[in-house]
Amino acid sequence: MSAHYEPKGALGRAVHEIEETVIAIILGLMVLITFINVVLRYGFNTGLIWGLEMTGFLFAWLVLFGISYAVKTTAHLGVDAVINLVSPTVRRALTLLAAAICIAYAFLLFKGSWDYWAPFAGLDTTSGRIFPTGFEATRDQAWYEVIDIPLPEFLRFLEPMMNQGEEYEKLPRFIPYAILPFGSGLLLFRFIQAGVRLWNGTSKTLIVSHEAEEAIEDVKHMNAGN
Template sequence: MLSRLVNRLEEGAIAFFLAGMVVITFSQVVARYVFNSGAVWALELTTFFFAWLVLLGVSYGVRIGAHLGVDAFVKMLPKRYERPLVIFAGLCCCAYAGLMLYGSWDYWSKIYRFGIDTEDLYVPRIIVEALFSGEPGYRYEPIGIDRWVPYAVLPLGMALLLFRFAQATYLIAVGKRELLIAGHEAEEAVAEAKSELQRGENDNTHTGGRS
């Protein structure tokens, strides 16, 4: 149940940030070349969307086995050693993700304590007026968005990465998954090339070598 919920949230967030980047970038291209205008916050927001997309996409790549890796050494050993070594690699990945989570949390907590604002992103005016317009002597002033808000993806992404590595290692241990990395793309490409070469030779034999 928890895994399915995380899957849905992960996929939805990735789709949202990818779509957001496309919409913002396209709208700014149109604004720049058609209306000779543009939004100053667009670049910073797109950068943050890209950061969220990448850091959430890392864990998604672990879940679907999309990350590239080298398993030539593992394949040289007897079959009975393959799973223990892959499990060991998974535990190393969990330790790495744990260190990254600790470091990202430490960095994010400092940003949170210092209260640094973003450069060009501000709280929308309609929200500011809804919150403060009833106060005596109210005068609108833009309020910057705290940088810890977009930077929250650092500990969040690393926590999700740790969860995915732990999940993948468990599935390998119980025999429901083979590798942490993507399939043997190089081997498949070589096998496909050999098959095409052999098919070409067979066709050439059947036609008597005539073109």
């Protein structure tokens, strides 16, 4: 999928590589934890108690982080059978309208994600039902922990900051839940980027180019080589 996106400049290439590396690491950790748990369970009648929960969180990170990456690389699938029937002017207008709807959706998702995550981090939620008008005091829920994942020792410094000096037995929820505002915020940023490219004429679509047709062309090239 990433073949449809060519990063520009040293910074763009670095960010692109970081994103791909993070996605690969998350996927690799999921496979590794699952494999170790299978070996321990069937080979030694034991297992990592926190393995299933960790895999679930990693999968959520993979999905939410990958959504924005797919927007950047125009890897999301879509249907363009209708807009291909209209004139280029109407097609451009409909594409810009779709981009505006996507931006609005991502904004609402970001606001909702922040309002859900903020109490777990001891922060305030936004006021206003749709558009944030400020911040309002929220009950501190930073003491909430996950079910099974133990707190790594190097994160003990969080206890006086987030838990009033009390010890965390498990990982505080605000850490794995942080992907909610981060992922939705990054999605909003990517949709804005895509909208700007559409407006400037440097891009013509939000979706991947005709994937089925490209696969057929690849097969034709393979057959021609034989």
